Amino acid sequence: MSAPTPLLLVGIHGHGRHHLRALHRLTGTGRVRLAGVCDPTPPAPGDDLEGHGLLPHFAGLEEALEATGARVTVIATPIHTHLPLARTALDHGSHILLEKPTTATLAEFDQLNAAAEAAGPSCQIGFQSLGSHALAAVRALVDSGTVGRVLGIGGAGTWKRTSHYYDRAPWAGQRRLNGHDVVDGALTNPFAHAVATALDLSRAAEEPVHDVELELFHAHPIQSDDTSCLRVRTPDGTPVTVAVTLCAPETTPPRLTVHGEHGRIDLDYTLDRVTVHRDGRPPRTTEHGRTPLLDNLLDHIEHGTPLLVPPTRTRAFMHVLEAVRTAPDPVAVPATRQRVRETPEGTHRVITGITDLVHRSARHLALFSELDPAWSPTALESHP
The missing domain is CATH 3.30.360.10 (Dihydrodipicolinate Reductase; domain 2)
Structure with missing residues (x-):
């Protein structure tokens, strides 16, 4: 069996909790390893991160990517932060699952496309319904x-x-x-x-x-x-x-x-x-x-399966x-x-x-x- 793919979750509050819960299935099968979480606001004392327990926490994305070596980064953060965070992850060679909406403006959308094409790693957008x-x-x-x-x-x-x-x-x-x-x-x-x-x-x-x-x-x-x-x-x-x-x-x-x-x-x-x-x-x-979009992203990385979104x-x-x-x-x-x-x-x-x-x-x-x-x-x- 191949080693679990190291994954970093950016944004642990709000919709990030959904991702924490959903990750149990993939961590349980050994397909991914939740290498850490990134958020300017740390987990509250006693927060077990939806059952994942004590994990490395980072306030900044660059530090988190360098420390964890995350091959996949899930970004579940406010809309206006999508482009800069996605660029940072792509520049560090990490594939990304970026929550919807894609970006806050059409100009930023064009910049994201250009960044994804230039960087090499893949970018999947979190419109789950498009995996149905x-x-x-x-x-x-x-x-x-x-x-x-x-x-x-x-x-x-x-x-x-x-x-x-x-x-x-x-x-x-x-x-x-x-x-x-x-x-x-x-x-x-x-x-x-x-x-x-x-x-x-x-x-x-x-x-x-x-x-x-x-x-x-x-x-x-x-x-x-x-x-x-x-x-x-x-x-x-x-x-x-x-x-x-x-x-x-x-x-x-x-x-x-x-x-x-x-x-x-x-x-x-x-x-x-x-x-x-x-x-x-x-x-x-x-x-x-329905095909979960993170599963599809992993299939794309490992086997070349076309991205759904x-x-x-x-x-x-x-x-x-x-x-x-x-x-x-x-x-x-x-x-x-x-x-x-x-x-x-x-x-x-x-x-x-x-x-x-x-x-x-x-x-x-x-x-x-x-x-x-x-x-x-x-x-x-x-x-x-």
């Missing part, structure tokens, strides 16, 4: 003409996030922080998978996206959007829409729908579940597996992020359109009627303002 085998199943259904000609793809996401979600870190819910672009909005971070997966299903994931239509709103007292919709068109003119909110009464699984002339295909991308609805026939549901597969998503970054500030949802209550998890803000509006957007491939003129950003600003 359900995507190939949906494409096969489309290619076989199961629902006829594709009319469009609609996405809907309704989640509940309280004020604690935004209190967890200084960058949460920010467009900019200390002079740096962050772009931590609903479309670009929590529902980034919905956007990237919808674009991937449209087969335009690696293409530049132009003429992005956006409607951005916020109910929470934040800079960024917590409720939004977008529409883009693929090179052949097919519309792709995504409507989302973090101000729903409850959290439900997000869904992408491929609308066809003779039915539709629903993809519950967090569940890897595909349901086909055809005229005059009962729905048919199948469940699919190289940076180029996120190009269209990054064009959407850039449109969000450069768009006017999100419009505040008036208090008269909210229900607010205090919970043990923080302030819970529910926008009246938002769940129905989000699903109507996905069903009709329409922006909020096209479904209800009262949701025009201008109308909201003028008539609260």
Whole structure:
């Protein structure tokens, strides 16, 4: 057996905890060795790092890479730190799994691509949904003409996030922080998978996206959007829409729908579940597996297996992020359109009627303002 691959985790708080838990499977089989962790904030006294126990901790990435000799670096840090940390790891010869979104700007995305090409080590982007085998199943259904000609793809996401979600870190819910672009909005971070997966299903994931239509709103007292919709068109003119909110009464699984002339295909991308609805026939549901992106990166390093999510597969998503970054500030949802209550998890803000509006957007491939003129950003600003 070959020696375990030394791995360094950068970012041990927030989403880094997910990576710590997930690493048990690979450390348990001896495929990787968690050589250390890196974070400016050290583990709290008594923190066993999700069962990994006492590990070398480093405040700086260069020191960590030199001390551990990490062949793989997992970067789970704030969005605006992605590019400099990725460059450092690549320059030290370490392959990287970089959490989504890829970078904070389109210019940084181009710089990351150039750095990855120049350095040699591989870069995988952490859009886990793009490792789902359900995507190939949906494409096969489309290619076989199961629902006829594709009319469009609609996405809907309704989640509940309280004020604690935004209190967890200084960058949460920010467009900019200390002079740096962050772009931590609903479309670009929590529902980034919905956007990237919808674009991937449209087969335009690696293409530049132009003429992005956006409607951005916020109910929470934040800079960024917590409720939004977008529409883009693929090179052949097919519309792709995504409507989302973090101000729903409850959290439900997000869904992408491929609308066809003779039915539709629903993809519950967090569940890897595909349901086909055809005229005059009962729905048919199948469940699919998923390839973990770290496993795929290791296979790529060891056996030359193609990467599932190289940076180029996120190009269209990054064009959407850039449109969000450069768009006017999100419009505040008036208090008269909210229900607010205090919970043990923080302030819970529910926008009246938002769940129905989000699903109507996905069903009709329409922006909020096209479904209800009262949701025009201008109308909201003028008539609260």
